[in-house]
Amino acid sequence: MFDVFFAILRRDLLLAMRRRTDVFTTLFFFVIVVSLFPLGIGPELNTLRLIAPGVFWVAALLASMLALEKLFLVDYQDGALEQMLLAPQPLSLLVLGKVAAHWLITGLPLVLLSPLLGLQYDLPGETIEVLLLTLLLGTPALSLIGSIGAALTLGLRGGGVLVSLLVLPLYIPVLIFGAGAVEAQASGLGGGGHLFMLGAMGLAALVVAPLATSAALRVSAE
């Protein structure tokens, strides 16, 4: 049953290994956005500390979204998607496999790097911990939700920007709770409630997104 999940996971990880740039570009994008802000805004640490959670989360969101574009595109262009649609197993499992690989390649490295960047903004230890935790909980949800948009815009010209238009409104709750948890923590309120909501949204996405994405893929590949 889960064969196809692992088959696709393995293939995509292999592809990423072959072409390590994909991993690095998302990561690099994240680093750039986070580091550009001090340049655009000015070097004052108080302001920076204030806006840090927002900046981190917006950067993570943009990085994840940027990477989404290629989620199904290459498979679509070279015909591998057709073969995936013809696999004798539920398409949503396959989608789940692809999303999982995608998160491992683009989401996880970014999460792991964020503590280091947190130091740039002079964030205290506990805040960084919460930041790490929210990103760990939130980025899979982003990948899942994003896959719907990626599937819907597949093969459309300007798809990359269109996908952001479709997906960003859906991302907003994740952003709010993600950044909210860090802020709540930073201001001493404790981010538990926010974290709980974040987890709940992740679970909901896990249920809904693969189904919606497979439906969208079938439509788009016609």
Added chain:
Amino acid sequence: MFDVFFAILRRDLLLAMRRRTDVFTTLFFFVIVVSLFPLGIGPELNTLRLIAPGVFWVAALLASMLALEKLFLVDYQDGALEQMLLAPQPLSLLVLGKVAAHWLITGLPLVLLSPLLGLQYDLPGETIEVLLLTLLLGTPALSLIGSIGAALTLGLRGGGVLVSLLVLPLYIPVLIFGAGAVEAQASGLGGGGHLFMLGAMGLAALVVAPLATSAALRVSAE
């Protein structure tokens, strides 16, 4: 002499007309990024006014960067780039045509919309004027500089990161002077010097970028 410039400009604008969504989607990407920050950071108008120039400029930079990714990619994939390389006119003129069309499609609308978004951040009138001016001067420079990166990334499968590393340092001055001019104006210092630098960088990019891009294209298409 300029035939090929207009030929390619016309073709690309026609393509964009066919897909009017391209124009709107870059625009909305910009709008969404600018509107995301308050969601991540919190609704307080004082903080927002403080970070506004940085946010606008980072958003413009990201929008321009995102859109540039496809500047040559589609032509490369469907073989039109080979035909462009085989055109009996200087390649750099052709590149200039493509960049010009690209800026008209993705850069200009964004510039024109920025005043409206300035209201969201509760910016005063003069600040908005300077913001508009810097974006008008800066975004063509971004498009020109970015075209080099776009051309290089076409072929260098292994070196995508290296390329963004090379291009980013060139983006940063534009960002700093662009955001700096707005900030200087907002704090009552007057942004004249910054604006001058921005214009000078634009001119330099106009001279250097088409040549560098054509050289990069020849290498990438091999």
Added chain:
Amino acid sequence: MDSVKAFFHMGGYALYVWGSFGVTALLMVAEPVALARQRKAMIRRLRRLIRLESEYSS
């Protein structure tokens, strides 16, 4: 006369009230007008298609 002036003055809120109502009215007139024009264009196109069809088959 005064009352007309007062009416348009809206107790100092003229810009805001008329700005709101004006734009709303503008949009809600523009949409039906645009639709009517699209409909005309569509019918013209359909007639042309039918004419072409009859030429083609004859």
Added chain:
Amino acid sequence: MLEVVNLQCTRGDRRLFSGVAFQLEPGELLHLHGHNGSGKTTLMRALCGLVTPTQGEIRWKGAPIRRQREEYHAELLYLGHKNGIKDDLTGVENLRAACRLAGTPISEKEAWAVLEKLGLRGHEDLPSRVLSQGQQKRVALARLLVSRAPLWLLDEPFVGLDAAAVELLQSVVRDHVEEGGLVVLTTHQEVALTSGRVKRLRLGWKKDGHV
């Protein structure tokens, strides 16, 4: 086994074909032909279930394919215009990934052997990106040699192949039909397909030989 009843497909506002009906039994091959743009690819994709026909039905073993998607896909092998080869994987990896996805994994050794049979010796471990047009097509076709699916749908499989590879592919198809498989095939080249039972179906509105 495969039964097509009164099929109609529309793309955009153009009706490509209607009233298409045929039946294909084990050991039979259907050669689909017709001019460019007559709808061969569209029919093929409809047979896979990738395109929803506007009318009519496709049945496999008596039941509509919509109702038994997974079972049907397990018995089906489709190779289209685009060959589904990942640029960055080698031939061996491509073949193994495709087989794993189709639910019939093969070992690395088998994969090497199959690719060698297809004349890719010395190219098995190059990323497919650097392979020539015809070599990429060969990698895609390698799946035929290891497939256990009874129904093959091949859309212009001979395109880009040199004479020797065409020969080989023909013999593979012939063997499959003789062993009781079903094949639907489109091609513009006139190739002696099999000695077995060959049906022909013509799509399109242009007379043969007219541009």
Added chain:
Amino acid sequence: MLEVVNLQCTRGDRRLFSGVAFQLEPGELLHLHGHNGSGKTTLMRALCGLVTPTQGEIRWKGAPIRRQREEYHAELLYLGHKNGIKDDLTGVENLRAACRLAGTPISEKEAWAVLEKLGLRGHEDLPSRVLSQGQQKRVALARLLVSRAPLWLLDEPFVGLDAAAVELLQSVVRDHVEEGGLVVLTTHQEVALTSGRVKRLRLGWKKDGHV
């Protein structure tokens, strides 16, 4: 006119061919053949100047092509595996854009006429994306009918075309050669090319008929 001296091309660490030499004069056609992966496409791209050979030289009217890129390109028409058709433009727009780029603009009426000649009537104003494989190829080939370039480099131009279109293309090539043009052509299909002067060049290391 076109002179190739002792050409060698290397891809990756594989030497594809070396010592290739030929000369092509007006009114001559060169038929390039060889098994899949023998380097035909690579040679073609080298002839355009898209690939730099590791050894040897290509001369046009006596001078190396590197030295006269723009002049050479003005006299050259290359159609490769990828046909350079923009998905979102219609056939007419594609053709006109390509001609404008090549420095020989044509009017809209001409474009319609040419496409009709190629059997695309009723499809001229569809975005090329929805055209079938063969129809897209036809749009690309339409450039041949309006080109004034003496040198044509055609990489597998017959792929995906139906019999009628192959016929038409052959006659177009024949006319071009008879009028004093030069053609370099690759194809796997055995086609009667011209009655005129046909040279043949074989690349590759495999014996004919071996996979």
Added chain:
Amino acid sequence: MSSRILNWFKFASPATFYPLAGTIGRAAAAVAVVLLAVGLYMSFFVAPTDYKQGEGYRIIFVHVPAAWMSMFIYVVMAFWAATGLVFRTRLSFMMARALAPTGALMTFIALWTGAFWGKPMWGAWWVWDARLTSELILFFLYVGYIALQGAIPDVRRGDRAGAILLLVGVVNIPIIYFSVKWWNTLHQGASVSITKGSSMAAVMLETMLIMTFAFWAYAIAVAMARVRLIILERERDTRWVSELPEVAG
């Protein structure tokens, strides 16, 4: 039961729905004109001046109906999307498509009038209040839907892709609303929340309701006109279209 479904499918056929849409549209247009006239009269001449906000509050009579319609239309679109996906009726998709521009328009009016209200009341054109923010996001959802439809040339694909997007979006709307609200109330303080203090006079309420019904009728009229256009566009090859009096005559 089955005959009922059959009946439904009969109206779901574009050919039968086309004239019906014309009738409904004309009736709705008439109602809209009358209600708008009455509503505008009441807005300006009947409703009394608010003791706190002066004349400025009259914006409420377009603002609130537009805001309500903007949300309602999205839900209706999602409903049509769902029926389209479940019953495979072409007409449902057309309805969803026909409503979208009007929904976006209503959202825009709500945002615009809200901003023009906010400036005198709060001193800023825009604040990041929960309601405002979620209305803005709703606008993005509309634009996304319209952009998606615009980007997909194939109508059947566009229909179904759009429907999936609408359904996902409608699930998200309450989530968005509550998340924004929570985010906002946690640490806001400074910003002003909408004054509900002045208990709305009965006249005001009546006027607002009349305007709401007027907007409702307007939306129906416009959507019907647009769906007729879409039907003509898609069915242009059929006989019944070429035999329509307005086309043939």
